[in-house]
Amino acid sequence: MNSETATSALGVAFVVVGFAMLFVPGFASVFDANELFLSLIGLGFALQTVRVVNARRRTPYEQAETADPEIAQELPTPGDDFDDLMDQAAAVRYSGDQRDAVRERLHAAAVAVVVRTEGLSREQAVERVENGSWTDDPYAAAFFTGEISGTSVLQRVSLFDRSRSQFERWATHAAREIAELSEDER
Template sequence: MMRRLALLGALLALSGLTLAAVPSVAIGLPLPGTAVLALGALALLAGVSGAMARRSRPEPPALPVPERRRSATVPGADFDDRLANATIHAAVGGVTDRDAIRDHLRTTARAVLARYDGLSPSEADARLADGSWTDDPVAAAFFADELSVDRSLAARLRAVLSEDSAFRRGVHHVVAALDRRASEGR
């Protein structure tokens, strides 16, 4: 509809300009002044109605509100937070944070050794206690009863200069060793 009105307005305006520019004698049709005035009024009316049609555009459609995403938890984030806040002295129910982390890792190590090596819980405990569950000496010493880690002078210096505590380094080695064991067993 709007295109038709615009086309009509353009045609009327063009014919009005033609009549105004070319004298009526040259066309050979004498036009009275009222005809020119009526033609101009029609052109004006078509232009105004086209402008009004453009102004009264329909409202944009109401779009639905998008769903909100739920934030996903990262596996192990709770453990990472506990490890970051672990201290030697903070006791919860008589157990230090570090003891709770060590117990959690021991339970996880037992489960990994049972699943991927076919060990019973008592066999897994024995291997954890004597350090034979892994080739990583730092990870082996983490659970071992009296196993000490033989480290070179350079390794000891790195440990002293490191910002990470020996406990946290041990945790990282245990987690890496368990990850390797689980990855190999898949």
């Protein structure tokens, strides 16, 4: 029997005797609780403590392996797909599909904003968007009506920007007006 086993057995014996004295008060009267007896019990607990500490010191240190954290997923900024569609519609001359998609998305957004801000039915909002009365911006209204009304000749001349097409200018005005109406609602 090695010293660790003997020390463990002695420690267990002392613990059992201690519990027996605690739960059976008559058993405690068998032992005289003098200084020598208490010193032996303390020595037993000290030996057990030393054994446990030494066993722990000899045990190799192992660190748990953690899984790699999730890699942050790159998400697009809201509206990036519309900006890309708008760039395609503006870049390609006569790009009917992209322009139709831009027009449909802006029309749906304008109708939704008019319904929310003015409390109209969907049919009434569609009518207001299509006749241009949904906004004070003549260029935003012209995007859906196809014609500018209520502007002076000087305003029309200042609109001649050779770097962008009429479609892009009017679509930009409409998108900006929809965004402003939506922000005013909040």
